[in-house]
Amino acid sequence: MINTHDIIETVNMIDNENLDVRTITMGISLLSCIDEDIDKACTKVYDKICRYAKDLVKTGENISSEYGIPIIHKRISVTPIAMLASACQTQKIVKFALALEKASQSVGVNFIGGYSALVQKGFSDGDYALMESIPEALSITDHVCASVNVGSTKAGINMDAVKMMGSIIKKTAELTADRDCIGAAKLVVFCNAPEDNPFMAGAMHGVGEPDCEINVGVSGPGVVRAALTKCENYNLSEIAEVIKKTAFKITRTGQLVAQEASRRLGVPFGIVDLSLAPTPAVGDSVAHILEEMGLEECGCFGTTAALALLNDAVKKGGVMASSHVGGLSGAFIPVTEDAGMISAARSGCLTLNKLEAMTAVCSVGLDMINIPGDTTPEVISAIIADEAAIGMVNSKTTAVRVIPAIGKHAGDELSFGGLLGEGPVMAVNTKSPYKFIHRGGRIPAPLQSLKN
Amino acid sequence: MRAFITVLGKDTVGILAKVSTACAEENISILEVTQSVLQDIFVMIMLVDMDNATKTISQMQEKFDVLGEKTNLKIHIMHEDIFNSMHRI
Numbered sequence: 001m002i003n004t005h006d007i008i009e010t011v012n013m014i015d016n017e018n019l020d021v022r023t024i025t026m027g028i029s030l031l032s033c034i035d036e037d038i039d040k041a042c043t044k045v046y047d048k049i050c051r052y053a054k055d056l057v058k059t060g061e062n063i064s065s066e067y068g069i070p071i072i073h074k075r076i077s078v079t080p081i082a083m084l085a086s087a088c089q090t091q092k093i094v095k096f097a098l099a100l101e102k103a104s105q106s107v108g109v110n111f112i113g114g115y116s117a118l119v120q121k122g123f124s125d126g127d128y129a130l131m132e133s134i135p136e137a138l139s140i141t142d143h144v145c146a147s148v149n150v151g152s153t154k155a156g157i158n159m160d161a162v163k164m165m166g167s168i169i170k171k172t173a174e175l176t177a178d179r180d181c182i183g184a185a186k187l188v189v190f191c192n193a194p195e196d197n198p199f200m201a202g203a204m205h206g207v208g209e210p211d212c213e214i215n216v217g218v219s220g221p222g223v224v225r226a227a228l229t230k231c232e233n234y235n236l237s238e239i240a241e242v243i244k245k246t247a248f249k250i251t252r253t254g255q256l257v258a259q260e261a262s263r264r265l266g267v268p269f270g271i272v273d274l275s276l277a278p279t280p281a282v283g284d285s286v287a288h289i290l291e292e293m294g295l296e297e298c299g300c301f302g303t304t305a306a307l308a309l310l311n312d313a314v315k316k317g318g319v320m321a322s323s324h325v326g327g328l329s330g331a332f333i334p335v336t337e338d339a340g341m342i343s344a345a346r347s348g349c350l351t352l353n354k355l356e357a358m359t360a361v362c363s364v365g366l367d368m369i370n371i372p373g374d375t376t377p378e379v380i381s382a383i384i385a386d387e388a389a390i391g392m393v394n395s396k397t398t399a400v401r402v403i404p405a406i407g408k409h410a411g412d413e414l415s416f417g418g419l420l421g422e423g424p425v426m427a428v429n430t431k432s433p434y435k436f437i438h439r440g441g442r443i444p445a446p447l448q449s450l451k452n
Numbered sequence: 453m454r455a456f457i458t459v460l461g462k463d464t465v466g467i468l469a470k471v472s473t474a475c476a477e478e479n480i481s482i483l484e485v486t487q488s489v490l491q492d493i494f495v496m497i498m499l500v501d502m503d504n505a506t507k508t509i510s511q512m513q514e515k516f517d518v519l520g521e522k523t524n525l526k527i528h529i530m531h532e533d534i535f536n537s538m539h540r541i
Contacts, residue, residue, distance in 0.1 A: 002456075004488055006539040007497055011458050011528050065510035068530040252537040 010249075014069060018222035018284040019250065021257045022277045023073040024060050025198035027205035027213045027270060028052050030079040030114075038088040042099035045084070049076060049103035049112075052212050052267075057108040059264050063257055071257065072419075076104065077203035077215075078114035086126025093129045097137035097144050104143040111186075113203030115146040118193070120155040121442070131161070134168050138183035139175035145201035151191035151388040153395045156445040162388065163437050165189045166381030170404050173373070177406035180414045184403040185368065189384050191391035191398045196271050197327040202399060213270035214262045215327060218254035218318075219277045220246075221338075222284045224310075228292040239293060240313045247274065247317030255322045273327030274318030275363060276310070278338035280421035286310075286331050287340025287350075298340050299350030307331060308361035328397060330363020336403075336416065336423035337368050346424045360390050365399035370414045370425040373406040380404065382433035385443075393446050453502050454483070454532040455509060457516070461525035463494035471527065474519055475500060478507045499532070 013019035033044035057074045064071040078100070085093045097115055104112040115137055117127040134146045148165060151157035169184055176183035188202045195206020198215035205213075227246045231239055254272045262269035278286045287298035290306045311330045319325055333355065335341045344350035352369065359365045365387050371380075384400045391398030405414050405425045415422035459471055468485070475482055480500050487496040507515065509529055516527035 002535050002539050004486060004490070004495060004497055007456055007458060007535055008460070008490065008495060010535055010538055011530065014530075015526075015528065066508065066531060067534055068509060068513065068528070069534065249538045253534065256533060256537040 013220075013223045013249075017226045018279070018281060019220050019253065020070040020072050021216060021254055022219040022275070023075050023198050023217040024056070024071055024257065024261050025075040025077050025203055025215045025217065026053050026056050026265075026267065027077045027196065027209055027215055029205055029209065029211045030081075030084055031207070034084050034087045036087050036089055038090050038092065038095050041084055041088060042095050045096065045099045046103045049078070049100070050106050053107040053109065055265060059261060063260050063264070067257070069253060069257065073110055075109050075198070075200060075203065076107070076112045077198065077205045078112065079205050079207065080114060080116040080118055082117035082124070082126040082130040083207070084126070085130045086124050088126070091129055093133040094137045094140070097133070097141050100144050101141040109143070111143050111145055111200045113145040113147065113200050114205060115144050116148060116204045118149045119158050119161045120149055120152040121158060123161070131164055131168060134187060135171040135175050135183065138172050138186050145186045145203065147188045147190055147193065147202045147204060149190040149193035150384065151392050151443075153192060153392050154445055157191065157385065157388045157392055157443040159385065159437070159442060160440045162381050162385050163440060165384055166377035166379070166437065169380050169402065170377045173404040173406050180416055181403050181406055182416050182420070185401065185416055185420050188399050188401040191388035192396060194327055194397055198273050199275065199277065199328055201401060209270065210268055213268045214258060214265065215270040215273065216254050216258035216261070217273040217275055217277065217327065218250050219275065220250040221276045221278045221286045221289055223250055224276065225283070225285070225289045225292050228289060236309060240309055243310060243313035244317035247314045248321045251318040251321035269324070271324045271326030272318070272322040274315055274322070274325055274329040275327070276314055276331040278332060278334065279419055280337055280339055280342070282339055285338045285340035286333060287338050287344055291340060297347065297349040298344040299354050303354060304357050304361055307333070307358050311362045328363045332364055332367065333358055333362055334368035335426075336370065336414070336421040337419060338421070342421065342423045345426055352426050352428060356386065356390070359387060359398055360394060364397060365391070367399065367401050368420065368423070369402045370405045370423055371402050371428045372410055372425055373404050373408050375404055375428050375430070376432070378432060378434045378437045379428060379430065381437045385437070389443070392443070455500055455502055455529050456532060456535055457498040457500060458528045459496040459525055460493055461523070463489070464523070467494070467496060467523070467525065470519060470523060471496070471498065474515060478505050478512065478515070480505045480512070
């Protein structure tokens with residue numbers, strides 16, 4: 001029999017330290033639904049999603065209750081809708097968003113991702129129409145998530161798309177201003193977007209993926225933090241070892257759930273995303289892990305180094321625990337979804353500048369950050385451009401999910417509820433990048449040698 | 453299918469009897485039992501066979517929640533696979 005200490009450790013992880021599987025995400029290819037008549041295409045989309053995902057939620061709940069491991073979300077990602085939109089002879093692309101919303105409600109998932117376009121090098125007609133429709137689509141639906149990939153290490157950055165996204169984010173927030181601007185919380189702008197990411201708002205099902213697959217995102221910041229509380233006098237080599245071992249255990253749980261879900265649904269297993277995804281719940285914070293390592297408060301000098309150690313150790317531990325790893329894989333730093341980040345942002349210790357530095361060493365980017373409502377579209381575009389440049393040059397995924405708090409100023413609060421959390425509006429440098437953004441064009445792809 | 457039952461709390465007379473009675477009532481067969489004291493807390497772990505059980509793991513957890521409340525113990529039941537995947541390479 002497994003030894004007592006190990007058994008108690010596992011029970012504790014679930015009972016006291018918020019270990020859970022964050023999401024089972026079913027990726028569904030919609031390439032077979034392409035039709036030049038948008039109404040026919042929407043019917044095919046709805047039918048295919050409902051056919052493939054009809055048992056997803058029930059299976060997730062069954063696995064959860066049989067294994068005693070909470071599985072928080074059951075979600076769907078689909079082929080970037082811009083590809084379907086390209087075939088349609090209409091500008092009313094928003095009908096696709098309504099079809100996705102209806103399908104998500106029929107099968108009972110809490111988010112459906114893939115209202116997306118990949119425009120790192122340029123636009124097709126469908127891309128353009130889809131991007132234009134994002135504000136309306138996110139304001140009339142509750143469960144649809146949108147994403148746009150504006151850059152990559154191989155293609156460079158499409159600055160025309162970056163310019164558009166600044167206005168689109170602002171408009172999305174304005175259209176949902178009566179609901180704390182929640183539309184913008186469902187919209188993310190990527191550089192180097194992964195095509196098998198199970199996490200929202202950026203989940204999509206890339207064209208190189210199979211017809212249908214199961215991707216699983218693990219979690220467990222609380223478990224890592226609890227492990228570190230027992231390491232008072234350890235040096236950082238030893239801390240990294242503890243994080244690796246803990247990440248291994250967390251990921252094994254995800255792998256088990258992924259394989260079981262794949263078997264029961266008769267759908268191939270895609271990847272496990274090795275992520276430390278925080279929630280606003282007490283004890284489930286990535287910021288608190290950094291503070292446990294010895295920082296007075298997240299955001300002080302040393303934060304970037306601590307995060308780099310954490311991110312790398314999570315990957316090293318997780319890689320061996322799973323047969324296939326992918327998605328975003330690393331530590332997330334969504335401000336409004338992390339109790340420690342929320343309090344550090346409120347106290348003024350965590351600033352946008354520090355967060356930008358942190359994104360150079362962690363898994364995603366500027367995530368769930370409330371910015372003043374009067375921030376100009378050009379400034380938002382410039383935030384996206386900076387973040388995309390970090391991702392492009394470092395061959396990593398970066399993203400921007402900022403929420404312009406319409407009618408509010410730095411220090412005010414937005415509250416989204418649930419896992420999207422709440423947080424203060426953070427101050428933004430208001431000097432104008434107007435001319436730079438309006439130049440348009442593309443930033444060329446970077447050199448992959450002479451690395452300094 | 454096998455599962456682990458863990459019981460944590462203050463050592464009192466009859467813990468083993470109460471938990472094993474709850475198992476017997478649902479036709480759950482006990483394969484192994486170990487008990488020890490970790491940092492002043494009584495810990496009992498049972499490996500059980502649930503192939504012929506009349507209740508599922510989640511139903512058993514509900515039953516143990518009620519028993520745990522009455523006896524001031526924390527009782528968990530979890531699928532064996534979780535422990536095997538976490539602690540065996």
